[in-house]
Amino acid sequence: MYPFRHTARTAVLVAALLGASGLGAAVADAQTPPTSEQDTKFLSQMQGEGITFPSTEQAIGLGHHICTEFGGGATFDSVFTEGREQSDLDDYHVGYVIGGAVAIYCPQFVDELPG
Structure with missing residues (x-):
């Protein structure tokens, strides 16, 4: 188990809860409009x-x-490791991105998240 587990778990849970609740309706990036809700x-x-x-x-x-x-x-640990290697995000934010993606795009994988 990685030492980031507690921080990442907190981020995952927060992101998953926000995604499931539908909070946040503003468009985040005006460069190109999003293609779906x-x-x-x-x-x-x-x-x-x-x-x-x-x-x-x-x-x-x-x-x-x-x-x-x-x-x-893939496991959460492998996805998390890839996120850390491919970005400048800290553990909390990598976990947040993973939790948000799962909550919004593929909730069928919520059981893969730590929690």
């Missing part, structure tokens, strides 16, 4: 936590990539 929720949730992306497309693509990873049998 799910995209709007995901972008808004990330913006509300201060998480930014180079583009709307990259943010949405990351959310779907996380779901694809879980769909392919």
Whole structure:
């Protein structure tokens, strides 16, 4: 088990709860409009936590990539490790992005999240 587990777990739970509640209706990135209500929720949730992306497309693509990873049998730890290696985000925010993606795009994988 990784030492980040408690911090990441907290972030995952917060993100999952916010995603499930539908809080945050603002569009997070005016560069390109989101293509669905799910995209709007995901972008808004990330913006509300201060998480930014180079583009709307990259943010949405990351959310779907996380779901694809879980769909392919990845564990939370492996998705988390990839997130830490591929971004400058701290443990809390990596967990937040993962939890938000799962809550909004692929809730069928909520059991894969720590909690």
